[in-house]
Amino acid sequence: MTKTLDPWGSPITALAAHRGGLLEGPENTLLCTTKGLAAGATHVEIDVRGTEDGVPVIMHDRTAERTCLDERAIATMTLEEVKQLDPCTLWSEHADIATGDRAPEHGIPRSWYQVPTLTEFLDAYPGVPTIIDLKDTAPPQATAQALKESWRDPKNILLAGYDDDVLDETASHLPEAPRGAGRHGAEAFYEGEDVDADAIVVPPQHEGIDLIHEEVIDRAHKEGKGFWVWTINNGDFARQLMDMGVDGIITDVPRKLSRERRQRILEP
Secondary structure, three states: OOOOOOOOOOOOOEEEEEOOOOOOOOOOOHHHHHHHHHOOOOEEEEEEEEOOOOOEEEOOOOEOHHHHOOOOEHHHOOHHHHOOOOOOOOOOOOOOOOOOOOOOHHHOOHHHHOOOEHHHHHHHOOOOOEEEEEOOOOOHHHHHHHHHHHOOOHHHEEEEOOOHHHHHHHHHHOOOOOEEOHHHHHHHHHOOOOOOOOEEEEOOEEOOEEOOOHHHHHHHHHOOOEEEEOOOOOHHHHHHHHHHOOOEEEEOOHHHHHHHHHHHHHOO
């Protein structure tokens, strides 16, 4: 039996800022997320990994190499070491602020430029509907505890992820929170099985197979599930998905797609 999902099933397609809106600012930082929400996102999608000392932090990749030019794996670093990283390295206008080598801009807190903990993120955006993409090193119990302590409404989060074991264990500690189908659940859903999930979150294609069909979306809705698609940056395709009735689109460019969403809402 699925839960009632106001934030995850909507007659007006929602927009989730992917990693905070990674083309709006340095991904998965508070700075980026604030820009993504200001650009028109209604929801946020973030990634959670665990540090060596078991703290859930917001980071997509296994290592910090791509975003911070540091080859170390997040799981081998303590929180103190993670806080010394600079996730804004590739954004010249924001680089070196996280490390203290430059002063923050316009009085913005330095923490906005650093790798945030899950708790810091939750405290910064209370009530903003958020997809929590649990990576393979996300600590289930610590993640659930952070959500219990800092989140005002469990229905405003959606537990998701590719690693079914991590997703299942985290959900077991937070049964009141909506959850995505996970990898195996999504496969079972497309095979016609009844899946205990509150939302289906899929890409447009998988291994060359188109996953987005009106029949599939309608079936999800009849079963009380939201239907979300990632990662969409093309405006024409976004409008097509909105016309098909998807509940949400995850995008790197909320500024661009929010214009498409607004136009569709205002259409007679």
